[in-house]
Amino acid sequence: MQNQTSKTPAQDAVLETTFSALGTGNNIQLYRYEDRIAASEAMGRAQERVLGLHDRLSVFQPESELSLLNASAGCGPVPVGEDAFHLLSESKRYSAMSGGAFSITTRVLSALWRIHARCGTVPSRAEVEHSLSLVGDEDILLDEIAKTAELRRFGQSVDLGSIAKGYAADEVRRILAEGGVRDALINLGGTVVTLGRTRRVGIQHPDRLTGIAMGRVALTNACVVTSGDYERYYEVDGVRYHHIVDPRTGYPARSGLRSVTLIGNSALELDAFSTVVFVLGAEQGLPLLSQAGVDAVLVTDKLDVFCTEGLSENFELL
Numbered sequence: 001m002q003n004q005t006s007k008t009p010a011q012d013a014v015l016e017t018t019f020s021a022l023g024t025g026n027n028i029q030l031y032r033y034e035d036r037i038a039a040s041e042a043m044g045r046a047q048e049r050v051l052g053l054h055d056r057l058s059v060f061q062p063e064s065e066l067s068l069l070n071a072s073a074g075c076g077p078v079p080v081g082e083d084a085f086h087l088l089s090e091s092k093r094y095s096a097m098s099g100g101a102f103s104i105t106t107r108v109l110s111a112l113w114r115i116h117a118r119c120g121t122v123p124s125r126a127e128v129e130h131s132l133s134l135v136g137d138e139d140i141l142l143d144e145i146a147k148t149a150e151l152r153r154f155g156q157s158v159d160l161g162s163i164a165k166g167y168a169a170d171e172v173r174r175i176l177a178e179g180g181v182r183d184a185l186i187n188l189g190g191t192v193v194t195l196g197r198t199r200r201v202g203i204q205h206p207d208r209l210t211g212i213a214m215g216r217v218a219l220t221n222a223c224v225v226t227s228g229d230y231e232r233y234y235e236v237d238g239v240r241y242h243h244i245v246d247p248r249t250g251y252p253a254r255s256g257l258r259s260v261t262l263i264g265n266s267a268l269e270l271d272a273f274s275t276v277v278f279v280l281g282a283e284q285g286l287p288l289l290s291q292a293g294v295d296a297v298l299v300t301d302k303l304d305v306f307c308t309e310g311l312s313e314n315f316e317l318l
């Protein structure tokens with residue numbers, strides 16, 4: 001998922017922060033702003049915002065709202081805050097829009113695969129079938145008025161790993177802009193948002209060391225998000241098992257793509273769509289992107305690279 005960002009030779013970041021949250025390393029760099037103190041404070045607030053989202057949304061935080069929701073599956077509604085409510089309802093929307101390719105209820109499958117990854121084994125068909133029977137984002141019940149969420153069936157479980165970073169990146173951009181920041185580079189574990197001048201952002205080569213790019217795209221006030229099979233995976237008998245699950249099969253998605261990089265204006269939307277397209281493949285995925293006005297660079301199993309028409313001027317193969 002590593003979008004390596006090219007160094008800007010002209011100028012070093014004037015203000016910068018690096019911190020861990022949402023299961024990844026995060027970096028915010030400010031280059032231009034109206035007022036140094038206001039910008040520095042905005043950067044602090046942005047970091048606090050991401051750390052707050054982590055505390056409330058991470059399923060690896062036992063007391064988070066999402067952990068409490070999962071622990072209450074099949075037992076009725078639990079109160080959730082505005083962020084969780086928003087992301088749960090957006091997730092349901094992307095799930096419906098993608099015919100279920102995007103399903104945050106795949107958490108039961110992700111958990112099964114994670115255990116096997118640790119042991120270097122592959123789950124049995126019966127194990128996969130059992131977990132698969134618990135997948136279905138229509139079982140996430142939301143009450144707008146009561147601000148509650150509920151998982152309909154016992155044993156169901158959700159995680160926001162495929163959408164939370166995008167939302168967090170949008171929030172960071174909003175907070176910085178409100179603080180008078182005019183030029184900045186936001187990188188939340190490879191989910192990149194730029195503010196201000198045009199920057200070239202590298203697209204990670206699926207088979208090379210982190211930081212080695214296979215292409216570059218020029219971005220002006222834009223977001224770039226990648227889903228790929230190379231960041232988190234394990235191998236058994238030469239077969240690669242990665243972390244994006246196809247909710248239709250219960251197995252890691254095999255749609256003919258190694259990575260999907262999307263360029264657009266909303267990091268949340270790109271984060272959801274990158275998972276969708278990675279699961280559905282180019283043929284079914286590209287029409288959804290063109291409807292949404294999102295541009296893409298796709299790397300196939302054969303390492304062929306395609307980009308959508310909107311990028312023809314801005315994409316450079318290395």
Ligand code: ADP
Binds near residue numbers: 001163271
């Ligand atoms: P990354 O987390 O590497 O940035 P993604 O945005 O594609 O990549 O999200 C992958 C994460 O989303 C997984 O680690 C898992 O928690 C969850 N997930 C896996 N498969 C799906 C899916 N089909 N729909 C929604 N979420 C998924």
Ligand code: MG
Binds near residue numbers: 161
């Ligand atoms: Mg995603």
